[in-house]
Amino acid sequence: MTVGEAVVRCLEAEGVELIFGYPGGAILPVYDALYRAEIKHVLVRHEQGAVHAANGYARATGKVGVCVATSGPGATNLVTGIATAYMDSVPVVLFTGQVPTGQVGTDAFQEVDITGVTLPITKHNFLVKDPAAVPSVIKKAFHLARTGRPGPVLVDLPRDVTGAKISFQYPEKVELKGYKPTYRGHPTQVAQAARMISESTRPVILSGGGVISSGAAPEVVRLAETVSAPVASTLMGLGGIPGDHPLSLGMAGLHGTRYANLAITNADLLIALGVRFADRVTGAVEKFAPNARVIHVDIDPAEIGKNVRPHLPIVGDVRRVLEALLPLLPPRKNEEWLAAVEGYKREYPLKYGRENGLKPQYVVERLSAATKGESIIVTDVGQHQMWVAQYYCFKHPRMLITSGGLGCMGYGLPAAIGAKSGRPDRQVILVCGDGGFQMTMTELGTLVEQRLSIKIFIVNNKRLGMVRQLQEFYCDKRYSAVDFEFCPDFAALAGVYGISGYTVDTAAAFDTVLDELLAKEGPALVNCLVEPEENVLPMVLAGRGLEEAIS
Amino acid sequence: MVRHTLAVLVENNPGVLARVAGLFGRRGFNIESLAVGQTENPAVSRMTIVVEGDQRVLEQVVKQLRKLVEVLKVQDVTKEEHVDRELVLIKVNAEPAKRAEIIQIVEIFRAHIVDIGRKNLIVEVTGDEGKVNALENALKPFGIRELVRTGKVAMLRGAKEITASEGNSQEERSFPFER
Numbered sequence: 001m002t003v004g005e006a007v008v009r010c011l012e013a014e015g016v017e018l019i020f021g022y023p024g025g026a027i028l029p030v031y032d033a034l035y036r037a038e039i040k041h042v043l044v045r046h047e048q049g050a051v052h053a054a055n056g057y058a059r060a061t062g063k064v065g066v067c068v069a070t071s072g073p074g075a076t077n078l079v080t081g082i083a084t085a086y087m088d089s090v091p092v093v094l095f096t097g098q099v100p101t102g103q104v105g106t107d108a109f110q111e112v113d114i115t116g117v118t119l120p121i122t123k124h125n126f127l128v129k130d131p132a133a134v135p136s137v138i139k140k141a142f143h144l145a146r147t148g149r150p151g152p153v154l155v156d157l158p159r160d161v162t163g164a165k166i167s168f169q170y171p172e173k174v175e176l177k178g179y180k181p182t183y184r185g186h187p188t189q190v191a192q193a194a195r196m197i198s199e200s201t202r203p204v205i206l207s208g209g210g211v212i213s214s215g216a217a218p219e220v221v222r223l224a225e226t227v228s229a230p231v232a233s234t235l236m237g238l239g240g241i242p243g244d245h246p247l248s249l250g251m252a253g254l255h256g257t258r259y260a261n262l263a264i265t266n267a268d269l270l271i272a273l274g275v276r277f278a279d280r281v282t283g284a285v286e287k288f289a290p291n292a293r294v295i296h297v298d299i300d301p302a303e304i305g306k307n308v309r310p311h312l313p314i315v316g317d318v319r320r321v322l323e324a325l326l327p328l329l330p331p332r333k334n335e336e337w338l339a340a341v342e343g344y345k346r347e348y349p350l351k352y353g354r355e356n357g358l359k360p361q362y363v364v365e366r367l368s369a370a371t372k373g374e375s376i377i378v379t380d381v382g383q384h385q386m387w388v389a390q391y392y393c394f395k396h397p398r399m400l401i402t403s404g405g406l407g408c409m410g411y412g413l414p415a416a417i418g419a420k421s422g423r424p425d426r427q428v429i430l431v432c433g434d435g436g437f438q439m440t441m442t443e444l445g446t447l448v449e450q451r452l453s454i455k456i457f458i459v460n461n462k463r464l465g466m467v468r469q470l471q472e473f474y475c476d477k478r479y480s481a482v483d484f485e486f487c488p489d490f491a492a493l494a495g496v497y498g499i500s501g502y503t504v505d506t507a508a509a510f511d512t513v514l515d516e517l518l519a520k521e522g523p524a525l526v527n528c529l530v531e532p533e534e535n536v537l538p539m540v541l542a543g544r545g546l547e548e549a550i551s
Numbered sequence: 552m553v554r555h556t557l558a559v560l561v562e563n564n565p566g567v568l569a570r571v572a573g574l575f576g577r578r579g580f581n582i583e584s585l586a587v588g589q590t591e592n593p594a595v596s597r598m599t600i601v602v603e604g605d606q607r608v609l610e611q612v613v614k615q616l617r618k619l620v621e622v623l624k625v626q627d628v629t630k631e632e633h634v635d636r637e638l639v640l641i642k643v644n645a646e647p648a649k650r651a652e653i654i655q656i657v658e659i660f661r662a663h664i665v666d667i668g669r670k671n672l673i674v675e676v677t678g679d680e681g682k683v684n685a686l687e688n689a690l691k692p693f694g695i696r697e698l699v700r701t702g703k704v705a706m707l708r709g710a711k712e713i714t715a716s717e718g719n720s721q722e723e724r725s726f727p728f729e730r
């Protein structure tokens with residue numbers, strides 16, 4: 001069979017049901033094989049849409065997302081999405097076409113050195129020159145993408161390689177000498193963690209994206225309950241503990257809740273699980289958790305000690321480590337500490353003013369109530385994203401799909417398409433800014449074609465809201481290039497695609513539309529005209545510690 | 552700031568040098584020298600990398616290197632008894648009147664003269680850093696026209712070996728420094 005056919009057979013062997021892509025000359029043999037294949041191919045409108053969709057699919061399902069593009073411009077259009085997946089450790093395998101091996105290095109038509117370009121933003125990548133090696137490379141690619149710390153892996157396939165004939169055999173085992181992730185925590189370190197926890201009277205758990213990807217959410221809740229430790233989440237970790245759990249502190253960090261940040265600042269022990277201590281979480285790192293000893297559990301040794309020096313490092317899979325740790329822990333009450341944390345919650349709740357029309361926070365709060373925190377929420381990047389993180393009460397893991405590390409505008413709509421494709425059984429809601437929506441709204445075509453019942457809420461402040469907020473605080477309100485002088489009528493635009501569109505500008509109108517919409521099958525778009533100069537608060541200014549937030 | 556010499560065993564694949572070198576640039580680590588070549592096993596290449604930085608930087612360098620899929624083993628040889636050598640070629644001004652003096656210096660350092668031109672000589676010296684620097688200083692007054700160094704290579708003394716066969720242990724990979 002041709003290598004193109006072999007690629008499809010490999011995907012079948014990996015259990016892939018759905019791929020996102022966009023064809024072209026250099027990837028022709030793969031598309032020729034897909035013509036007869038059972039695997040469903042979703043044709044997007046721009047390759048960035050394909051990779052974000054694969055990302056959304058992977059995050060919603062826990063499976064590997066797969067994406068295909070042609071050489072040159074097809075491959076470079078993936079770059080932003082690859083970086084997005086890399087920063088958030090999302091398992092995605094990408095196939096790109098390449099010019100024939102004989103032309104590689106000649107600046108041939110549509111030639112780009114995509115393995116070179118994506119070197120710093122992939123977990124690993126391959127340029128395959130030997131047709132017979134393709135199956136084993138694909139086996140490695142899936143293995144690398146989904147194991148250890150997950151991430152994107154790119155396989156570049158020259159046109160003559162995919163056109164060549166091979167006798168197909170999918171390898172059973174992966175041969176990667178230099179790749180041996182550590183899953184089990186070192187028993188001595190785990191025992192030491194148990195000791196440190198039993199010596200602590202003011203513990204806080206910081207729960208990150210690693211908790212979601214390792215499936216450790218139930219163990220985190222058990223840990224919290226056993227030792228009476230409140231849980232602050234990173235943006236990537238939301239849903240690790242139900243948002244309405246008494247021990248949940250919501251999100252920590254620059255736009256985190258004051259009570260999460262105060263708890264971290266006053267803790268005597270920080271149990272950091274599957275986090276990388278990103279600057280958005282720590283604020284000024286020298287002022288971060290100043291009173292705490294730190295236990296850091298992560299599967300990637302390089303994350304340990306990178307930003308915050310832990311007192312106790314544990315390399316391993318969060319779930320495996322907690323499974324080993326939990327039996328060593330006698331229950332603890334920490335009554336004084338929990339009372340103090342309750343005090344922070346009472347004294348510094350999240351709040352916003354209700355004056356001046358429709359408030360963006362209200363939109364999210366109502367969405368949360370109406371869906372009982374049970375919907376998959378996809379966001380774009382900006383103020384609306386932070387309001388979702390603050391005001392949506394996530395009940396389960398894998399319910400928030402958002403670009404954390406890269407903060408990539410344009411992620412929302414294609415990621416929602418991926419999420420809904422992977423979880424057709426779930427209500428999928430996209431909350432998007434008017435700016436980010438316009439970056440990838442071309443994918444409305446894909447949404448309609450795939451008959452995906454996605455509800456889109458545009459939090460429309462007619463501004464690049466988050467940047468406007470930064471200019472308010474850091475540039476004395478010199479608003480530079482943040483106002484759109486033209487903005488399409490989004491509801492009418494939806495209509496052009498055959499999607500029901502609504503425009504609302506009051507809380508009452510929003511309520512009416514919301515109830516009507518959520519009851520209905522099929523896609524819909526609601527253009528929510530909100531108070532344009534609302535700020536995301538609390539906010540920790542640059543160079544400040546977490547406890548110095550303004551609110 | 553301390554200098555460390557790392558032995559890095561990598562799969563001998565095209566592109567692996569770019570991955571390693573790119574990592575240093577991207578993460579802001581300073582490479583002082585990098586020497587690379589095949590080992591006793593043709594599937595494996597060995598890089599000797601000299602980096603400068605405090606303990607924290609070094610720890611990140613080692614961890615980030617170990618994260619690369621094609622990197623089989625990383626070991627800091629600075630901590631152990633080792634031999635290190637570098638080969639340097641120095642083209643030095645050598646008017647006939649000065650030659651005897653230069654030849655004398657070269658002999659003291661057990662270096663060699665490998666080319667004689669009308670007005671200059673090429674001196675080849677192999678040694679550790681101290682020796683190479685001392686010779687360079689001794690030749691400076693004559694006028695050094697060109698100098699090229701291979702970068703340092705290093706090997707552990709005695710029975711200890713750095714080979715790819717076993718790679719870094721689980722222990723080393725998990726806690727290269729903290730414990």
Ligand SMILES: Cc1ncc(C[n+]2csc(CCOP(=O)(O)OP(=O)(O)O)c2C)c(N)n1
Nearest residue numbers: 382383384407409433434435436464465466
């Ligand atoms: C691709 C990309 N370009 C630029 C930015 C910088 N940026 C961050 S938030 C933001 C404004 C987003 O505006 P909008 O989509 O309207 O959302 P809002 O903040 O108003 O909710 C911008 C421009 C980014 N994150 N991503």
